[in-house]
Amino acid sequence: MRQIGIGIAGFGTIGVGVYKHLVGNRRLLEERLGLELTVKKIADLDITRPRTPMPPAELFTTDWHDLINDPEVQIVVELMGGVKIPYQFVMAALEAGKIVVTANKALLAEHGKEIFAVAAEKRIPVFFEAAAAGGVPIIKALKEAFVANHIRSMHGIINGTSNYILTRMTQAGLGFEQALAEAQAAGYAEADPTLDINGWDAAHKAIILASLAYGFWVDGKDIHVEGIQNVTATDIQFAQKLGYKIKLLAVIKSDESCTENCPIEVRVHPTLVPESHVLASVNGVFNAIAVHGDVVGETLFYGRGAGQDATASAVISDLAEAAVALETPRPNFGFVPHGLYGSCTPIEEVVTPYYMRLAVIDRPGVLALITGILSEESIGISSVIQPEAHEEETVPLVLMLHAAPQGRMNRATEKIAALECVKRPPQVLRVESFA
Amino acid sequence: MRQIGIGIAGFGTIGVGVYKHLVGNRRLLEERLGLELTVKKIADLDITRPRTPMPPAELFTTDWHDLINDPEVQIVVELMGGVKIPYQFVMAALEAGKIVVTANKALLAEHGKEIFAVAAEKRIPVFFEAAAAGGVPIIKALKEAFVANHIRSMHGIINGTSNYILTRMTQAGLGFEQALAEAQAAGYAEADPTLDINGWDAAHKAIILASLAYGFWVDGKDIHVEGIQNVTATDIQFAQKLGYKIKLLAVIKSDESCTENCPIEVRVHPTLVPESHVLASVNGVFNAIAVHGDVVGETLFYGRGAGQDATASAVISDLAEAAVALETPRPNFGFVPHGLYGSCTPIEEVVTPYYMRLAVIDRPGVLALITGILSEESIGISSVIQPEAHEEETVPLVLMLHAAPQGRMNRATEKIAALECVKRPPQVLRVESFA
Numbered sequence: 001m002r003q004i005g006i007g008i009a010g011f012g013t014i015g016v017g018v019y020k021h022l023v024g025n026r027r028l029l030e031e032r033l034g035l036e037l038t039v040k041k042i043a044d045l046d047i048t049r050p051r052t053p054m055p056p057a058e059l060f061t062t063d064w065h066d067l068i069n070d071p072e073v074q075i076v077v078e079l080m081g082g083v084k085i086p087y088q089f090v091m092a093a094l095e096a097g098k099i100v101v102t103a104n105k106a107l108l109a110e111h112g113k114e115i116f117a118v119a120a121e122k123r124i125p126v127f128f129e130a131a132a133a134g135g136v137p138i139i140k141a142l143k144e145a146f147v148a149n150h151i152r153s154m155h156g157i158i159n160g161t162s163n164y165i166l167t168r169m170t171q172a173g174l175g176f177e178q179a180l181a182e183a184q185a186a187g188y189a190e191a192d193p194t195l196d197i198n199g200w201d202a203a204h205k206a207i208i209l210a211s212l213a214y215g216f217w218v219d220g221k222d223i224h225v226e227g228i229q230n231v232t233a234t235d236i237q238f239a240q241k242l243g244y245k246i247k248l249l250a251v252i253k254s255d256e257s258c259t260e261n262c263p264i265e266v267r268v269h270p271t272l273v274p275e276s277h278v279l280a281s282v283n284g285v286f287n288a289i290a291v292h293g294d295v296v297g298e299t300l301f302y303g304r305g306a307g308q309d310a311t312a313s314a315v316i317s318d319l320a321e322a323a324v325a326l327e328t329p330r331p332n333f334g335f336v337p338h339g340l341y342g343s344c345t346p347i348e349e350v351v352t353p354y355y356m357r358l359a360v361i362d363r364p365g366v367l368a369l370i371t372g373i374l375s376e377e378s379i380g381i382s383s384v385i386q387p388e389a390h391e392e393e394t395v396p397l398v399l400m401l402h403a404a405p406q407g408r409m410n411r412a413t414e415k416i417a418a419l420e421c422v423k424r425p426p427q428v429l430r431v432e433s434f435a
Numbered sequence: 436m437r438q439i440g441i442g443i444a445g446f447g448t449i450g451v452g453v454y455k456h457l458v459g460n461r462r463l464l465e466e467r468l469g470l471e472l473t474v475k476k477i478a479d480l481d482i483t484r485p486r487t488p489m490p491p492a493e494l495f496t497t498d499w500h501d502l503i504n505d506p507e508v509q510i511v512v513e514l515m516g517g518v519k520i521p522y523q524f525v526m527a528a529l530e531a532g533k534i535v536v537t538a539n540k541a542l543l544a545e546h547g548k549e550i551f552a553v554a555a556e557k558r559i560p561v562f563f564e565a566a567a568a569g570g571v572p573i574i575k576a577l578k579e580a581f582v583a584n585h586i587r588s589m590h591g592i593i594n595g596t597s598n599y600i601l602t603r604m605t606q607a608g609l610g611f612e613q614a615l616a617e618a619q620a621a622g623y624a625e626a627d628p629t630l631d632i633n634g635w636d637a638a639h640k641a642i643i644l645a646s647l648a649y650g651f652w653v654d655g656k657d658i659h660v661e662g663i664q665n666v667t668a669t670d671i672q673f674a675q676k677l678g679y680k681i682k683l684l685a686v687i688k689s690d691e692s693c694t695e696n697c698p699i700e701v702r703v704h705p706t707l708v709p710e711s712h713v714l715a716s717v718n719g720v721f722n723a724i725a726v727h728g729d730v731v732g733e734t735l736f737y738g739r740g741a742g743q744d745a746t747a748s749a750v751i752s753d754l755a756e757a758a759v760a761l762e763t764p765r766p767n768f769g770f771v772p773h774g775l776y777g778s779c780t781p782i783e784e785v786v787t788p789y790y791m792r793l794a795v796i797d798r799p800g801v802l803a804l805i806t807g808i809l810s811e812e813s814i815g816i817s818s819v820i821q822p823e824a825h826e827e828e829t830v831p832l833v834l835m836l837h838a839a840p841q842g843r844m845n846r847a848t849e850k851i852a853a854l855e856c857v858k859r860p861p862q863v864l865r866v867e868s869f870a
Contacts, residue, residue: 028585031650031773135732137575140580146752149460278716296738299737303731304731307732310730337466
């Protein structure tokens with residue numbers, strides 16, 4: 001049986017998982033592929049820390065250049081973390097003619113354009129199934145299964161940490177800080193959870209998904225990103241009363257009525273999702289992505305978006321495809337530009353319904369002032385809740401607002417925030433209607 | 436741009452859908468593939484009936500041999516229906532060196548073994564994404580995305596017609612005949628709905644999925660198949676009271692504790708699914724398949740399992756892959772045998788919990804007789820419902836039973852049916868615990 005030599009760069013949780021399952025399911029893989037996937041070299045700065053399973057000491061090196069320079073390494077797996085060194089490593093691997101597999105969403109979101117340009121020029125594929133939603137094969141679905149489809153929309157829960165925190169806030173009534181501490185204790189959040197909490201981990205994945213679907217490499221500075229750090233238990237309770245769950249949603253959308261060079265929406269933010277929609281039931285660390293194609297209609301993919309095993313499953317599927325590509329090169333090198341579209345809608349022009357929660361002084365005329373401002377900006381109100389529960393000197397006031405462009409909504413929010421009767425900054429969340 | 440010549444055999448609903456979207460999304464496909472997919476010939480017995488869109492008359496032929504003999508046709512799409520003629524056609528196409536795409540589940544379930552043997556021998560791939568669950572890319576997931584996984588189980592709702600009927604019985608309280616008539620009127624059931632209703636359409640798909648997952652071609656005579664024709668509105672109501680939805684489920688399972696040459700379970704039958712499981716929420720004509728892999732964990736795929744557009748989406752993704760395979764042949768010819776397993780568990784040895792509904796004479800001692808028989812067969816009872824509603828001279832008695840092998844359950848059911856106090860044949864349905 002022909003041996004395929006693999007080099008692993010970065011031997012943390014995911015790297016160990018890939019090694020573990022390549023060894024553990026070796027026989028199955030060999031039977032299915034007719035090839036032997038053999039790890040030839042492992043680069044990591046820490047080569048003495050014990051791992052389970054522990055590879056033979058002679059595989060280890062502390063210098064990633066050793067993978068590039070080893071003629072027995074035909075495929076490299078980049079699992080280093082960070083962006084700068086991985087970028088150098090991937091570019092050097094492509095220059096050396098080695099197929100690249102990476103799980104690094106930040107790397108692709110920031111440097112995908114350059115990486116795939118070199119991949120196409122050198123005719124060396126780059127695989128990245130693990131970079132978008134761990135064990136959920138959404139990259140393959142977009143690249144291959146839905147090749148005949150214009151993608152109308154994608155709605156994704158693609159950050160497990162945020163979803164775990166929001167789920168615990170919803171189900172156990174925890175506050176944000178408490179739920180975050182629990183996620184960290186359970187190993188679902190990093191010691192530094194910044195990228196999970198501020199929406200940028202999901203945004204990196206959204207950039208990759210949008211780029212694949214629409215054929216141009218989406219720039220991070222053209223998209224809108226908000227995290228969950230300002231969502232309160234109070235918002236979650238009001239949302240539930242109104243029939244919604246709050247989820248950190250990545251929304252990628254094209255305008256159905258537009259046929260040529262249409263801008264797309266790419267945004268990540270906490271969102272009110274109707275309880276009847278299946279995404280409202282995706283709980284804990286699970287990921288799910290609803291994809292609407294113009295031919296296939298509504299579809300949904302669900303599974304573990306992170307973790308050692310699910311991510312390893314995706315990396316090994318890429319290794320299998322890379323091994324096949326070694327034998328019989330394919331004309332697709334990872335990302336195919338197709339210039340039907342080519343820009344992102346500015347967030348000011350994006351239209352959604354809204355949830356607005358205010359803390360107001362409890363006195364006559366307040367509601368009239370606020371609705372007056374909304375009316376000036378032509379923003380309709382679909383319902384108002386003013387519960388009896390008092391928060392010291394203020395009362396909460398929740399307004400569900402009809403769809404309006406973000407720009408108008410921002411102006412209205414600013415004016416409302418400036419009212420003397422409105423205490424504390426208004427909480428404004430978008431509502432997804434899935435129309 | 437290089438042209439790839441396609442021949443379509445069978446130009447009914449699906450064939451027209453494939454043609455329509457190849458033409459309608461031509462530009463997108465060309466940009467994504469760098470190839471032009473061009474329909475060169477269409478074979479159908481009826482070449483005069485108008486279709487939308489209507490291909491040029493010169494493409495049509497009534498003789499499928501014209502596709503095989505046309506050197507410009509490089510890929511054939513088999514959408515004929517039936518088994519005998521499609522089998523002749525596919526074998527002739529492989530002999531002639533043409534790549535085959537088929538959506539024909541009955542063909543593969545009955546002749547998959549022979550077809551893939553010839554495909555491997557000739558090194559000509561056969562693609563069949565549309566044969567299992569329409570627009571849901573489950574074939575690609577099993578063959579490629581989950582290549583590193585031993586599949587622990589698959590639970591699928593893979594017959595849209597049955598699911599539509601059961602959904603209508605559940606949501607609108609319709610009887611079976613009434614719901615079937617409605618499905619036919621809505622175009623969701625054929626004039627002859629036999630294969631949908633008796634479970635065999637789902638069984639054909641289950642055979643394909645099980646064969647891919649476990650690496651040996653599953654024989655239809657080794658699996659257990661029951662349809663939905665005996666499910667009553669009464670059963671659906673009792674199931675709901677107990678916290679279950681009744682679904683026609685395809686269950687494919689291996690024994691986790693077994694490591695070598697383990698028999699697998701393949702069965703299709705109406706099943707009580709706990710309401711909390713996501714499959715219980717899959718309604719109408721939608722399909723969903725939950726796949727549990729030993730590496731990736733729990734996943735789920737959801738979408739339209741039938742219909743012109745969703746099926747065309749799957750066929751065109753196969754065409755795209757076939758076109759790529761023409762340029763750069765791949766070592767995988769559609770089905771890879773991998774002999775880790777190799778037999779199906781006889782249904783008598785399959786262990787599940789059960790729901791049993793009896794019509795009994797309302798008199799003392801009846802419950803004692805019945806529980807005595809269950810006790811003889813060591814079948815435990817988890818709950819009993821004996822509602823007050825009378826049906827003429829009998830009362831309904833519903834028992835939820837603990838997991839037991841089908842063989843013992845059959846013996847108990849026979850003895851219970853023979854009791855003088857039991858009127859009408861017992862209704863016995865399996866319960867899926869998803870443990």
